[in-house]
Amino acid sequence: MADASRVGSSLGDGSALRVSRRLFIAGTRLGFIAALLVTAACGRRAPPVRTGAASDSLRVVAAAESALVAGASKLQWWVDRWSRFVPGFTLDSLQPARVGRLANPEGRVTSQWWQGELDRELFGESSPESGFIAHPDLARTYGGGGVELSPEPDSWAVLIDTKTDSVPLSSDAALCACSSGPCGWAPAS
């Protein structure tokens, strides 16, 4: 609890976030030049994200940072994880890397992921107002009543829209993986 309070407090003065925001503005002004210099990891290279006007991007980033501050206690487990590998890591250490707007659904849900509706809800995190289920990692094998993780954990998080049975959000890693072959869903038409 002490750690959670400290994180919230350290973010509360906003100084570090203002600094990161300034850096983000500078990055935005560099526009496509900066984008071309960014080297993403992987066959996990991130897809291009459209950026809007600098002021609009700044507003979106500021809102996101505020949301992180408000949710600091919920994120403490993740901060704790990274503080083990990045000395002194806090939420203040995060740098905005990309900003964009959500596009149309990225894919369709397939029954290969679950053995039924019950499984789907149990293995994900339902949204407070229902209608969506967030899954931490679909890069796993499910069968025989067990779950076997892939060699790359934490690499395929997705959000399921249960009303349309679509995948409006997925991690970049998933996009990379799916662009080169079958992996459980087909692009939305």
Place this chain on the structure above:
Amino acid sequence: MWLGPRLVILTQLMEDWENSSIGWGELTLFDLENRTRVDFRTPRTPNLVNARATARAELEAYYSDRLKVLRQLRN
């Protein structure tokens, strides 16, 4: 992880293309209300192997807990 009814966070590990022992974490905040996304990145760590192992342990615990519930519901 849901921060609110229309705010969801997805996280992932990223690996340096040229050095698989180096990587970083990414945290993406999706705002379903305003239909925006912002990706944040941690500083790089030379200890990706252990970061990956930690993520694996967390996920295994996550699924293990849910499998217990599933078995209870089916029995």
